Amino acid sequence: MDVIAKSRPETKPYWARCLAIVAVMTSGALLSGCMGGLDLFDDKVDTVRTSAVATSAERLTDEITVRNAVSSADLSHTAGNPIPWANSASGSAGVISTIAENRDTAGRTCRDFVTTKHSYQGIANYSGRTCLGSSGEWLLLAFDLQG
Numbered sequence: 001m002d003v004i005a006k007s008r009p010e011t012k013p014y015w016a017r018c019l020a021i022v023a024v025m026t027s028g029a030l031l032s033g034c035m036g037g038l039d040l041f042d043d044k045v046d047t048v049r050t051s052a053v054a055t056s057a058e059r060l061t062d063e064i065t066v067r068n069a070v071s072s073a074d075l076s077h078t079a080g081n082p083i084p085w086a087n088s089a090s091g092s093a094g095v096i097s098t099i100a101e102n103r104d105t106a107g108r109t110c111r112d113f114v115t116t117k118h119s120y121q122g123i124a125n126y127s128g129r130t131c132l133g134s135s136g137e138w139l140l141l142a143f144d145l146q147g
Contacts, residue, residue, distance in 0.1 A: 058090035062117065063143045066096070067130050070113045071138035073099055085115070092119040094126075108132055110141075 069085040078099070086093040094116040104110050110131040117124050128143040 058087075058092070061089045062087050062092045062119075063128075063140055065092075066094070066113075066115055066126075066128065066143065067138055067140040069096060070099055070111050070128075070130050071132075073111075075099060075101055090119065092117055094118055104131060114146075 065085055065087040069083055073083055073096070080098070083096040083099070084093070085096060096113055096115040099111050099113045101109065101111050108131045110129055112127070112129050114125070114127050117126055125146040126143055127146055129141045130138050131141055133139045
């Protein structure tokens with residue numbers, strides 16, 4: 001009578017034990033590539049750099065993105081509806097809640113706006129002003145963080 005419920009290694013065939021050892025060694029070799037540079041006895045310190053703090057270039061691209069959204073908005077069709085914007089360069093996004101078109105003292109067409117900015121630093125409210133320049137280009141004159 002053969003006992004088939006035993007799990008002791010000596011009851012398993014030799015080829016099955018070899019296959020298990022090869023499988024463990026292969027998986028160890030493959031996974032060691034995921035842990036490159038792991039040296040438990042090395043006194044060097046690894047550093048990780050993140051872009052958790054926005055650079056001035058990222059802020060500038062956010063301002064340009066908002067300016068473009070405000071200046072290209074068709075106010076007759078938006079009728080006060082929020083306008084979403086997103087900047088793939090910085091990962092920031094937001095919603096322009098209001099845009100009011102008026103003329104400044106120099107007679108230029110200007111648009112005052114209020115927007116949110118969702119970024120890695122959190123959510124913030126901004127107000128701003130963009131005006132149409134003499135060359136036909138919209139200029140961002142203000143983009144201020146609201147407290």
